[in-house]
Amino acid sequence: xxxxxxxxxxxxxxxxxxxxxxxxxxxxxxxxxxxxxxxxxxxxxxxxxxxxxxxxxxxxxxxxxxxxxxxxxxxxxxxxxxxxxxxxxxxxxxxxxxxxxxxxxxxxxxxxxxxxxxxxxxxxxxxxxxxxxxxxxxxxxxxxxxxxxxxxxxxxxxxxxxxxxxxxxxxxxxxxxxxxxxxxxxxxxxxxxxxxxxxxxxxxxxxxxxxxxxxxxxxxxxxxxxxxxxxxxxxxxxxxxxxxxxxxxxxxxxxxxxxxxxxxxxxxxxxxxxxxxxxxxxxxxxxxxxxxxxxxxxxxxxxxxxxxxxxxxxxxxxxxxxxxxxxxxxxxxxxxxxxxxxxxxxxxxxxxxxxxxxxxxxxxxxxxxxxxxxxxxxxx
Amino acid sequence: xxxxxxxxxxxxxxxxxxxxxxxxxxxxxxxxxxxxxxxxxxxxxxxxxxxxxxxxxxxxxxxxxxxxxxxxxxxxxxxxxxxxxxxxxxxxxxxxxxxxxxxxxxxxxxxxxxxxxxxxxxxxxxxxxxxxxxxxxxxxxxxxxxxxxxxxxxxxxxxxxxxxxxxxxxxxxxxxxxxxxxxxxxxxxxxxxxxxxxxxxxxxxxxxxxxxxxxxxxxxxxxxxxxxxxxxxxxxxxxxxxxxxxxxxxxxxxxxxxxxxxxxxxxxxxxxxxxxxxxxxxxxxxxxxxxxxxxxxxxxxxxxxxxxxxxxxxxxxxxxxxxxxxxxxxxxxxxxxxxxxxxxxxxxxxxxxxxxxxxxxxxxxxxxxxxxxxxxxxxx
Numbered sequence: 238x239x240x241x242x243x244x245x246x247x248x249x250x251x252x253x254x255x256x257x258x259x260x261x262x263x264x265x266x267x268x269x270x271x272x273x274x275x276x277x278x279x280x281x282x283x284x285x286x287x288x289x290x291x292x293x294x295x296x297x298x299x300x301x302x303x304x305x306x307x308x309x310x311x312x313x314x315x316x317x318x319x320x321x322x323x324x325x326x327x328x329x330x331x332x333x334x335x336x337x338x339x340x341x342x343x344x345x346x347x348x349x350x351x352x353x354x355x356x357x358x359x360x361x362x363x364x365x366x367x368x369x370x371x372x373x374x375x376x377x378x379x380x381x382x383x384x385x386x387x388x389x390x391x392x393x394x395x396x397x398x399x400x401x402x403x404x405x406x407x408x409x410x411x412x413x414x415x416x417x418x419x420x421x422x423x424x425x426x427x428x429x430x431x432x433x434x435x436x437x438x439x440x441x442x443x444x445x446x447x448x449x450x451x452x453x454x455x456x457x458x459x460x461x462x463x464x465x466x467x468x469x470x471x472x473x474x475x476x477x478x479x480x481x482x483x484x485x486x487x488x489x490x491x492x493x494x495x496x497x498x499x500x501x502x503x504x505x506x507x508x509x510x511x512x513x514x515x516x517x518x519x520x521x522x523x524x525x526x527x528x529x530x531x532x533x534x535x536x537x538x539x540x541x542x543x544x545x546x547x548x549x550x551x552x553x554x555x556x557x558x559x560x561x562x563x564x565x566x567x568x569x570x571x572x573x574x575x576x577x578x579x580x581x582x583x584x585x586x587x588x589x590x591x592x593x594x595x596x597x598x599x600x601x602x603x604x605x606x607x608x609x610x611x612x613x614x615x616x617x
Numbered sequence: 618x619x620x621x622x623x624x625x626x627x628x629x630x631x632x633x634x635x636x637x638x639x640x641x642x643x644x645x646x647x648x649x650x651x652x653x654x655x656x657x658x659x660x661x662x663x664x665x666x667x668x669x670x671x672x673x674x675x676x677x678x679x680x681x682x683x684x685x686x687x688x689x690x691x692x693x694x695x696x697x698x699x700x701x702x703x704x705x706x707x708x709x710x711x712x713x714x715x716x717x718x719x720x721x722x723x724x725x726x727x728x729x730x731x732x733x734x735x736x737x738x739x740x741x742x743x744x745x746x747x748x749x750x751x752x753x754x755x756x757x758x759x760x761x762x763x764x765x766x767x768x769x770x771x772x773x774x775x776x777x778x779x780x781x782x783x784x785x786x787x788x789x790x791x792x793x794x795x796x797x798x799x800x801x802x803x804x805x806x807x808x809x810x811x812x813x814x815x816x817x818x819x820x821x822x823x824x825x826x827x828x829x830x831x832x833x834x835x836x837x838x839x840x841x842x843x844x845x846x847x848x849x850x851x852x853x854x855x856x857x858x859x860x861x862x863x864x865x866x867x868x869x870x871x872x873x874x875x876x877x878x879x880x881x882x883x884x885x886x887x888x889x890x891x892x893x894x895x896x897x898x899x900x901x902x903x904x905x906x907x908x909x910x911x912x913x914x915x916x917x918x919x920x921x922x923x924x925x926x927x928x929x930x931x932x933x934x935x936x937x938x939x940x941x942x943x944x945x946x947x948x949x950x951x952x953x954x955x956x957x958x959x960x961x962x963x964x965x966x967x968x969x970x971x972x973x974x975x976x977x978x979x980x981x982x983x984x985x986x987x988x989x990x991x992x993x994x995x996x997x
Binding site for chain 2: 359362363370400402403404406407408411412414415416417418419420422423428429430431432433434435437438440441
């Protein structure tokens with residue numbers, strides 16, 4: 238219903254806030270979306286402030302940006318930025334969701350940045366015919382537990398539910414909405430006259446947190462948004478409107494999509510066998526990993542002789558994106574794989590242990606978060 | 618920008634929530650809008666409960682309805698209804714605005730009904746390019762003083778500002794919005810792709826109070842909306858959506874437009890000389906009345922001889938709509954006018970005294986309301 242096809246050379250590639258499918262050509266995405274690649278020079282500049290580079294920067298998981306140099310200019314002049322990210326709450330938070338949050342936590346820790354995390358329960362309600370408001374709101378609370386479990390600084394982190402915090406959000410959103418025509422919303426998001434008037438208004442709700450700190454602080458505060466690149470259309474709207482409202486344009490840092498355990502595409506909650514959910518039991522997670530798609534050969538003999546292909550292997554991807562933080566070891570793993578010195582079963586076993594360990598710790602923190610969740614939400 | 622022409626035989630007649638102009642043919646409006654006329658039988662039925670009929674019923678100022686018989690059925694079964702009306706706040710509340718509020722107060726008093734009064738500051742903000750949110754909200758507060766001054770029961774009356782009470786309003790509005798397509802909003806309100814996404818969403822904010830009492834009471838509560846007939850498109854949307862949400866359709870009772878002091882059209886704040894504002898000094902009001910358009914002749918001699926025409930006289934209209942509550946006296950005034958036994962100057966002088974008296978009392982109550990206004994607003 239809301240699919241906006243990005244017409245690239247690769248006709249199978251679809252990237253919108255609601256649909257990501259096909260093989261993704263990230264260079265073309267940068268070109269098409271008009272963003273900037275994260276260069277070596279920019280990485281060096283970040284490192285000056287952070288001391289080290291997060292693996293998601295080193296490995297170009299976060300690969301594109303808008304105005305990140307400007308954010309650093311401001312920071313070097315003593316003007317602190319805040320972070321804004323979020324998600325459309327759903328029944329299951331999976332590891333693919335957690336990956337950019339870990340990077341967001343790194344930014345928070347290194348730059349001492351405040352974080353607003355938006356849960357767009359209204360959006361989920363608008364686009365899901367059978368979903369009730371009560372369900373959408375309860376998903377916000379469920380998902381909030383996972384956000385909290387990531388370990389963001391409680392003093393510097395505020396969760397926003399569009400429904401619960403409608404007073405603050407609506408009053409900023411109307412500023413945005415006044416400057417966005419139906420025509421623009423249709424062109425950017427692919428809405429049609431059959432779209433409901435809630436989802437047509439919604440881009441202004443998602444733009445609202447770009448300005449929330451400026452509203453609270455009663456002065457202009459720079460905002461940096463770490464998010465997957467499919468969310469870029471929202472920030473294009475926000476960036477277009479910002480100067481008209483007297484605010485800074487929100488800066489962005491874009492990630493790739495985390496591949497699922499199945500072949501191609503991004504991890505999708507609607508295909509549960511392709512995702513490890515944060516509430517999966519270690520046993521279930523292990524089983525999913527043991528069934529994952531890899532770049533292995535049909536037989537052990539063949540693999541020992543010809544080696545396997547880590548570039549299409551989802552098990553390798555998990556190591557690269559999250560679990561193997563040591564670059565040397567990752568390169569070594571790649572070498573062992575390509576030369577047939579390690580088999581898929583062994584790799585899966587190693588990953589399964591790591592994922593199980595992660596899940597046990599995450600689930601402990603998630604349980605503790607149940608007592609704290611209300612205090613993390615914006616109170617107005 | 619938002620004009621939806623209702624294509625009637627009378628091509629000069631335009632009736633939309635934003636524009637009313639031309640000569641209004643009320644029978645055609647009933648036909649076109651698909652509402653029902655208020656019959657003698659219905660008046661008798663109302664009178665059984667109220668004891669008397671308000672002059673605005675006797676004189677068919679309120680002339681049309683939807684489901685009023687159903688509201689009385691429910692009432693007779695012991696199920697109380699609540700009232701909902703409102704206004705788009707502007708710089709000036711004039712007597713034309715107060716007329717239906719007086720009728721609403723009568724309904725509240727006679728039926729012991731709760732009233733929600735919505736101030737659509739968000740709408741004014743969306744459709745007025747130069748208006749700030751601060752200004753829109755302050756107008757809500759200013760206009761609230763006039764609403765309170767009318768004398769609604771403080772225990773049974775709640776004011777709603779869409780901006781101040783966005784949490785409650787947005788959370789009901791999204792229920793409505795999910796069931797209204799852009800296409801419907803365009804057809805009903807004449808929006809185009811150049812309309813901003815705020816005003817396109819807005820009909821769901823105006824529909825929200827149709828269901829607010831049911832939400833608060835956690836059970837279905839019948840709602841009756843007294844309002845000028847130009848607002849009907851909003852309730853068509855609300856009535857269409859209500860069953861899908863499990864609510865009763867809001868019933869309505871429609872008023873005609875109060876003619877201004879100039880010739881034809883409704884009183885309009887944008888033409889200040891055609892309105893008596895509630896904050897006008899008695900002297901200013903008197904001057905406006907002395908300059909009002911009447912059905913008089915060019916010379917005293919001619920008028921004494923041929924009589925004048927009360928049917929086009931704005932001074933007579935004020936008496937009929939609000940100031941002369943005695944039907945006998947009104948008929949006598951009409952007779953004196955038609956037979957040339959009373960001159961326009963005399964009529965104007967009588968009306969001016971009555972208006973001045975009203976203004977002095979209203980302004981006293983309006984002044985007192987300044988201490989109470991916050992307590993009248995919904996607190997969530």
